[in-house]
Amino acid sequence: MASLKAMTTLDHAGTLTVAPPHALSAERVAARALRVARRTAYGVLGDAEAAADIAQDVAITAVRRAGSLRDPAALDAWLHRIAVRAALREARRAGRRRAAERAGHDPPPPADDAALTRAVALLDGLPPRQRAALTLRYVHDLPDAAIARALRCRPGTVRSLLSRGREAVRRAHEDDHGSPDADH
Amino acid sequence: MPTTDTDLRDALSPIRELEPTDEEIRRVIAAAQELRAPRRRRRPARAVAVVAATAAVVGALAALPGRDATRPQDAHGILQAAAAVAGNQPAPGAYRYTRVRDVFVYDVRAGADRRRATEEQTSENWTSDAFAGRTIAGQGTERWDAPPTAAMLRYGTGAVVKPYDGKFRYGDGPLARVPFAAIPDDAAAAGRLLEDAIRDGRWALDRDAHPRFAPGVVESAISHSAVTLLALGNLSGPQRQALFGVLSARPGARSLGDVTDVAGRRGVGVALPDSGGELRVIIDPETSDILQSSETLPPPAPPSRLPAGVRRPPWPPPVSLAERTEVFLSTGSAAALGERP
Numbered sequence: 001m002a003s004l005k006a007m008t009t010l011d012h013a014g015t016l017t018v019a020p021p022h023a024l025s026a027e028r029v030a031a032r033a034l035r036v037a038r039r040t041a042y043g044v045l046g047d048a049e050a051a052a053d054i055a056q057d058v059a060i061t062a063v064r065r066a067g068s069l070r071d072p073a074a075l076d077a078w079l080h081r082i083a084v085r086a087a088l089r090e091a092r093r094a095g096r097r098r099a100a101e102r103a104g105h106d107p108p109p110p111a112d113d114a115a116l117t118r119a120v121a122l123l124d125g126l127p128p129r130q131r132a133a134l135t136l137r138y139v140h141d142l143p144d145a146a147i148a149r150a151l152r153c154r155p156g157t158v159r160s161l162l163s164r165g166r167e168a169v170r171r172a173h174e175d176d177h178g179s180p181d182a183d184h
Numbered sequence: 185m186p187t188t189d190t191d192l193r194d195a196l197s198p199i200r201e202l203e204p205t206d207e208e209i210r211r212v213i214a215a216a217q218e219l220r221a222p223r224r225r226r227r228p229a230r231a232v233a234v235v236a237a238t239a240a241v242v243g244a245l246a247a248l249p250g251r252d253a254t255r256p257q258d259a260h261g262i263l264q265a266a267a268a269v270a271g272n273q274p275a276p277g278a279y280r281y282t283r284v285r286d287v288f289v290y291d292v293r294a295g296a297d298r299r300r301a302t303e304e305q306t307s308e309n310w311t312s313d314a315f316a317g318r319t320i321a322g323q324g325t326e327r328w329d330a331p332p333t334a335a336m337l338r339y340g341t342g343a344v345v346k347p348y349d350g351k352f353r354y355g356d357g358p359l360a361r362v363p364f365a366a367i368p369d370d371a372a373a374a375g376r377l378l379e380d381a382i383r384d385g386r387w388a389l390d391r392d393a394h395p396r397f398a399p400g401v402v403e404s405a406i407s408h409s410a411v412t413l414l415a416l417g418n419l420s421g422p423q424r425q426a427l428f429g430v431l432s433a434r435p436g437a438r439s440l441g442d443v444t445d446v447a448g449r450r451g452v453g454v455a456l457p458d459s460g461g462e463l464r465v466i467i468d469p470e471t472s473d474i475l476q477s478s479e480t481l482p483p484p485a486p487p488s489r490l491p492a493g494v495r496r497p498p499w500p501p502p503v504s505l506a507e508r509t510e511v512f513l514s515t516g517s518a519a520a521l522g523e524r525p
Contacts, residue, residue, distance in 0.1 A: 026213050026216070027209060027213065030204075030209045030212040030213050030216075031204055031209050033212075034204035034208055034209065034212065035202070035203060035204055038202050038204070039199050039200060039202050042199050042202060043196070043199055049257055049258065049438075049439045049441050050438065050439075052208075052257065052258040052439070053258055053259050053437070053438040053439050054438075055204070055208075056208070056211070056212060056215075056258055056259070056260055057435060057436060057437075059212040059216075060212055060215050060216045060435070061435070063212060063213060063216035064216045090438075113198060115198040116198040116199065116202075118195075118198075119195060119196050119197070119198040119199050120199065122192075122195055122196065123196075134192065134196070135196070135199070137192075138189070138192045138193045138195075138196045139196050139199045139200050140200075141193075166192065169192070
């Protein structure tokens with residue numbers, strides 16, 4: 001029997017949307033899953049094509065299994081969890097195969113959008129879990145507890161990941177542009 | 185400087201603006217429906233595959249030749265576009281002709297010494313309505329990354345370097361005796377048939393062996409079988425369309441984008457999960473021909489627990505296959521054995 005609970009989602013602007021239960025259609029699940037997973041994977045991997053592939057896999061899984069979700073309001077949390085897991089798994093695989101693949105393949109094309117390229121460059125060189133934490137916080141606006149559930153760690157670990165991630169971004173920015181305290 | 189919460193939120197805002205297109209949403213729903221199509225409902229699944237393929241072909245055809253932003257760059261889109269191109273191909277002739285370069289890379293160990301040996305051989309193949317036909321293979325070559333020790337030379341690495349002229353040799357895989365006419369025109373049905381045939385061994389040389397498959401092995405065999413049939417099978421366009429549909433429904437496929445094969449030809453690449461490794465396929469988007477397939481094998485698994493009294497095999501094994509590549513240098517139809525297109 002379908003759940004009679006309304007579906008609530010928190011969009012990127014922080015607006016709480018309440019939808020009737022019948023709104024959990026395949027189109028809605030696919031669109032939401034593609035959106036969540038592509039943004040997450042793009043933040044973690046910095047590769048548009050890999051992010052598109054992961055988004056597609058996550059969305060297909062979501063459409064196939066959404067019917068068994070006991071609480072439709074939990075859709076977003078579930079999507080964040082499977083998207084982060086898929087992106088981190090791909091980051092591990094990519095690390096192993098990067099050297100082998102470079103020999104025969106063309107380098108990945110840069111993103112068409114310069115602003116997008118600059119955004120993802122900000123996260124370059126950070127460990128995948130730090131990238132994931134920063135993406136979940138500053139792209140998806142998730143609170144510590146939700147990030148902890150997606151990353152399967154304690155909220156304290158999330159705070160540490162975010163703090164170290166911010167510090168790494170600051171250091172990288174200083175290396176590129178000089179320290180704010182330095183004389184120019 | 186992007187270090188405060190507000191700065192970082194602003195700096196990363198372009199990622200927040202990534203939105204799925206209607207076409208992507210349609211493709212996901214079609215793929216999900218294809219994967220969960222019930223066994224007896226063939227017509228709806230086929231209709232979904234055809235709709236998805238038709239939608240994808242618009243981008244594929246508009247993109248030719250050369251790279252174009254409208255050509256699908258995700259794995260599912262690449263395979264669906266290839267399916268649509270394959271579906272429009274003319275009926276095959278009496279034989280499918282292929283000229284193939286096989287490359288095998290072995291890890292060879294003797295004590296603390298370790299080498300890589302690469303064997304290459306080029307063959308010509310003709311296959312008719314099954315894997316019946318002829319293979320002519322010239323003398324192959326073997327090269328080492330460093331001079332091998334005497335012990336390594338004693339092991340030997342394989343037999344592919346010997347010249348051969350005789351019956352088509354596919355080997356003893358799950359498709360050794362597949363009748364090509366049995367392959368359906370419908371992606372969901374073709375996927376089910378491949379899975380069932382691999383599990384019950386109906387086309388294998390030793391169909392009574394009834395192997396117990398480890399997790400993921402059957403799925404890998406389906407991908408390998410579909411690629412082998414696409415490359416070497418004398419199949420109709422709709423059958424090839426169905427097999428590309430089988431590949432596009434494999435979970436975990438990822439795009440390699442525009443790539444160049446070892447023969448220097450441009451194509452589009454897709455990687456499929458393959459029992460701990462990856463099966464990489466390069467496709468000519470204009471013809472849907474498979475240009476190259478390659479796999480990187482995971483290191484051999486340590487031997488499992490053996491019954492008391494059984495001697496453990498040497499570990500690690502002295503020779504293990506590390507990489508395998510098939511480059512399909514030339515493909516086409518031929519009217520008779522020995523005739524070249």
